[in-house]
Structures are given as structure tokens and as C-alpha cells.
Amino acid sequence: MTLLKVNHLKVYYPVRGGFFRRVVDYVKAVDDISFEIREGETYGLVGESGCGKTTTGRTIIGLLKATSGEILFNDVDLTKLKRREFFRYRRDIQMIFQDPYSSLNPKKRILDIVAEPFRNYEKFSPQEEKRRVQELLERVGISPDSIYKYPHEFSGGQRQRIGIARALALKPKLIIADEPVSALDVSVQAQVLNFMKDIQEEFKLSYLFISHDLGIIRHMCDRIGIMYRGRLVEEGTGEDIYTNPQHIYTKRLIAAIPDIKPEERDKHKALRKEINQEFSEHFDRYLDAEGRIFDLRPVTETHKVALPLES
Numbered sequence: 001m002t003l004l005k006v007n008h009l010k011v012y013y014p015v016r017g018g019f020f021r022r023v024v025d026y027v028k029a030v031d032d033i034s035f036e037i038r039e040g041e042t043y044g045l046v047g048e049s050g051c052g053k054t055t056t057g058r059t060i061i062g063l064l065k066a067t068s069g070e071i072l073f074n075d076v077d078l079t080k081l082k083r084r085e086f087f088r089y090r091r092d093i094q095m096i097f098q099d100p101y102s103s104l105n106p107k108k109r110i111l112d113i114v115a116e117p118f119r120n121y122e123k124f125s126p127q128e129e130k131r132r133v134q135e136l137l138e139r140v141g142i143s144p145d146s147i148y149k150y151p152h153e154f155s156g157g158q159r160q161r162i163g164i165a166r167a168l169a170l171k172p173k174l175i176i177a178d179e180p181v182s183a184l185d186v187s188v189q190a191q192v193l194n195f196m197k198d199i200q201e202e203f204k205l206s207y208l209f210i211s212h213d214l215g216i217i218r219h220m221c222d223r224i225g226i227m228y229r230g231r232l233v234e235e236g237t238g239e240d241i242y243t244n245p246q247h248i249y250t251k252r253l254i255a256a257i258p259d260i261k262p263e264e265r266d267k268h269k270a271l272r273k274e275i276n277q278e279f280s281e282h283f284d285r286y287l288d289a290e291g292r293i294f295d296l297r298p299v300t301e302t303h304k305v306a307l308p309l310e311s
């Protein structure tokens with residue numbers, strides 16, 4: 001069953017200039033993308049910095065306004081809802097942010113941080129609220145006795161777990177995780193990622209997982225969308241993308257993953273050089289006359305790619 005369907009979404013930021021601060025141009029941060037997330041699925045958006053991943057996530061959760069297109073959540077178009085109606089649906093979509101150092105208010109106690117969604121949506125008594133917060137903290141591996149502590153008293157990994165507890169408070173259906181581990185030490189990253197996988201089944205969650213790191217995306221995601229310049233250039237399962245990448249940009253992303261086996265280092269280096277050369281020489285074949293990327297077309301049932309029309 002489809003939980004979220006993004007249809008031809010565009011998000012443009014106006015660029016103002018001149019004496020009257022008129023709109024002189026637009027940054028086309030997200031430029032006509034479509035994808036869907038099914039119940040219980042993890043869909044990964046990957047691409048280099050500035051390709052529009054964060055803008056996509058923030059628009060779905062209502063922090064930014066769509067320029068055009070639809071965001072269907074359980075068949076309801078969130079872009080058409082009035083503020084109050086949107087607020088009702090919004091409880092089923094929560095977000096985990098990149099930086100656990102800045103996403104938790106340093107002046108608030110853990111109790112107040114994790115209870116925030118309850119205070120917005122439920123009217124629990126203080127005792128009930130405290131009990132539920134403690135239960136959530138316990139589930140994410142934080143001592144329930146910590147409720148009166150402040151964020152700075154925890155490590156990065158623990159803070160991200162507190163962020164996850166807050167996101168889980170209302171038992172959402174979809175969590176948007178925007179680079180959830182990139183601010184953490186590598187040793188802690190795996191713990192947090194595995195923990196996110198563990199709770200997925202228990203809470204029947206779907207994830208939109210945003211990252212610039214294709215290795216992490218592959219580990220976490222059932223299906224992957226490759227973003228470039230505000231467009232999706234390829235979409236498929238991890239298997240499709242890794243074993244049979246079609247788009248030159250996808251090949252370049254894969255070639256950029258550091259080689260792990262020392263004996264394969266030279267081979268990998270040569271491949272990377274070849275792909276980078278092909279990318280710089282032939283990328284314009286993948287754009288139309290106005291520099292736009294073509295629409296996705298099917299390669300197989302699960303795999304789609306934006307290839308030049310003549311190929």
C-alpha cells in the first residue's frame with residue numbers, strides 16, 4: 001500500500017534583486033520530481049550537496065511551501081490543506097534532523113523536549129506525560145532517570161536517540177530522516193542506523209532517508225532515488241542501482257565510494273578516472289536544450305532512469 005506519493009513536485013526559491021527587491025529569478029531547488037513510499041518501506045534520496053534533498057524533505061513535512069505539484073499522504077493532498085487541517089495530518093509525519101547538537105533546545109530538559117509532541121496534540125496529565133516520556137526513553141536506550149537533564153549532558157549518539165524518542169512520541173507512520181548520522185562519529189553511526197532499523201518493524205514505520213552517502217543509503221533503503229540538480233535521474237532497488245547503474249551521474253556516485261579492499265585500489269582508481277572523464281565529456285547528452293534532465297523511463301519493473309531520448 002502506498003503511504004506517500006509525491007507527484008511532479010516543484011519547489012523554487014525566489015531570488016530578489018534591484019532597488020525594489022523584486023523577484024528576478026528562481027533557484028529551482030526541486031524541479032519536478034515524483035516518487036512514492038510504501039507502508040513499511042525505506043526510500044532513500046541520495047545526491048551531492050545542493051541537489052534538493054533537504055528541500056524535498058522539508059516540503060513534505062510542511063516547513064516549506066511547494067511551488068506546484070502534489071504530496072499525497074494516504075491519498076490526501078497535503079499541499080491543498082488549510083493550516084489547521086494540515087496540523088492534524090502532520091502528527092503522522094515526523095522528522096529526525098541532521099545535527100543532534102542543534103536540533104534539541106539546549107535550554108530545555110529532556111522531559112520537555114520529548115513531551116513536546118504530546119503537548120501539541122494530546123492532553124495528558126503531568127504524571128501520564130512523564131510516564132510516557134520515560135517509556136520512550138527506555139525504548140531508545142536512554143535511562144528514564146535522565147528526564148531532568150539537559151541535552152549537553154549527553155553524547156552525540158545519545159542526543160540523536162533522544163531526537164528519535166521525540167519523533168516516535170505520537171507513533172507516526174512516516175519519519176523523514178535528513179542526514180541523521182552525518183554529524184556523528186563513524187563508530188556511533190552504525191549503532192544509530194541499526195537502531196532505526198530495529199524500531200521500524202516494531203512501530204510499523206516508513207522512512208524517507210536522506211543522505212549524500214550512498215553506502216549508508218544502500219544499507220538502510222529498500223529503494224533509492226538518485227537526485228541531481230533538483231531532478232531524479234535514476235530510481236531502483238539497491239541491487240538495481242549498485243549492480244546495474246544506468247545514469248552517468250549514478251555511476252560517478254558509486255565510483256566515488258572509497259574502496260575497501262587494498263588489492264582493488266588500483267582497479268577502482270582507474271574506473272573512477274574513466275567515469276569522471278565520461279561524466280565531464282558527455283553529461284550534456286543527459287540534458288535537454290534548456291539544461292533540464294529528462295523524465296524517468298523504465299529499464300525494468302523496479303528500475304527507472306533519465307536517459308537521453310535518442311538512446
Ligand SMILES: Nc1ncnc2c1ncn2[C@@H]1O[C@H](COP(=O)(O)OP(=O)(O)OP(=O)(O)O)[C@@H](O)[C@H]1O
Pocket residue numbers: 013014027028029047048049050051052053054055056212
Ligand atoms: N532559503 C533558500 N533560498 C535560496 N536558495 C536556497 C535556499 N535553501 C536552499 N537553497 C538552494 O536550493 C538548492 C537545494 O538545496 P538543498 O538544501 O535542498 O540541497 P541538499 O541536497 O539537501 O544539500 P545539503 O546536503 O547541502 O543540504 C541549493 O542550490 C541551495 O543553494
